[in-house]
Amino acid sequence: MGNRFIHSAILLAVVSLAQVAVAGQPQAAEPQTYAPPRTADGKPDLQGVWQVLNTAAWDIQDHPARLGVPAGQGVVEGNDIPYQSWAATKKKENFDNRLTADPVTKCYLPGVPRITYMPYPFQIFQTANSVVIIYEYVHAVRTIYTDRPHLPGHIDFWSGQSRGRWDGDTLIVDIVHFNDQTWFDAAGNFHSDALHVVERYRRTGPDHIAYEVTIEDPKVFTRPWKMSMPLYRRQEKNAQILDYECHALEEEAGGRLK
């Protein structure tokens, strides 16, 4: 009890001194790095319900409006995706056929990072040895273990295999073992099974995470390239993820499920 009283008194004194010192000076700039609240084991707390607010799911590059698709400024650094020349042709072909060729139109798992920027919320949980992300879209799940390396491969996973580590206050997630079946968006941007994705998650304030992704795929691109976007904390009281059982909804629309 005694300790707590003394702590409060000291805090009050420090705050008073700070106010005296700042009076009459121009307003200080916001701190460069936000110090996030921490979990019980001292890691930045990323937990909660998050969602993106952009049009990357439709097209990760700058694009004008199309019917059913809002215009958007891209999330790709430099707006340039460095395809090898055969792959640039393939991308155009994908785009032309996107209404049927996009795996998401078959309700398949969108892969990573597309699952992050599908226009649906997701929830992050943290344990002592993992970060678990449950996505509302087709109830995709990723368990990002932070205590072990990748399994030997190659394994063909739709969402790859994620392993995480902390670098200061940034969670770095390294993902390999992808199949070649997913697209990065609905505009036909694609990859091979050599895909290697590195994600970075860093809290920048009470309700924001800076999300950055580096894409490497020597079979498709001439060099690595990056995407970045904010993740926004859902503000509604008692926000929770619901469900989007995509292929059941399609069956229902087709009269094959009541």
Add this chain to the structure above:
Amino acid sequence: MSGRFLDLTIAIAALVAVVSLTPVSAGGQTPAAGEKPWNPPRMPDGQPNIQGFWANQGRRLSTYNIEEGANETHVLLSGVQTDYTSLIVDPADGKIPYQPWARAKRTETLDNHTNITKWEYIDPHTRCFLSGIPRIFYQGTFQIVQSPGYVVILQEFNHGSRIIPLDGRPHVGGNIKLWMGDSRGHWEGNTLVVDATNNNDKTWFDLVGDFHSDALHISERYTFVDPDSISYEATFEDPKVYTRPFKIALTFGRNVRGEEAKSYELFEEACHEGERNAPNMLYKLESSNR
């Protein structure tokens, strides 16, 4: 660290050490439910720590037909020799107390489940639809993960999941129907009590067509009886389909333990992406109906 926090940390560490030294029972050392209570290790927020990999165990072991347990067909399917016992402990006859129209519908599905002539006879699992409750618990391994104020259940089959908040928030509005229902939980000692509402009507309890409506309301009790066992009881109420509530009982066992558990993980089970039987069945039905 201040003195008080350090003391608490030491106390928790000591408790964990004591529990870890307690041998996992092979003999009759562990208390059964209702006997002398045991003191489980705790999460930082005070919840009993039930994290790990679990699976349904024992006599009531079947996703084939919950009224019969593992019958001969299931043994042939799975090669597992088990006792044949209904999952249902109340009513005493082990049968779901269906209203007559519902029993007739269930019998029709059972009679046709090996000769599919209508899409309604196809098990939702075959179509890679979510399991619902309680089927999530007897369709392979599941994992329990806990974080402050939450219990999360991850199912390897079809990457299903349930998120159970413990903060007493209200259920979502009644017009929202969810495949895995809407769960709210709280701990009473070593028992997790969960209330699941907002279920849709599209999941089955088993392969032969045991079903419910969207009025289904489930009350669950998960009692952590020893380091490797959870005793599960759940009451199912659905006034549109049953004449009275019924109750099932299961035992979950920790099926990955010790060193193996440290490196174990659920794998991605991309069910819909690889599933071909259901579309083939449905295509055949559609062409035969032309």
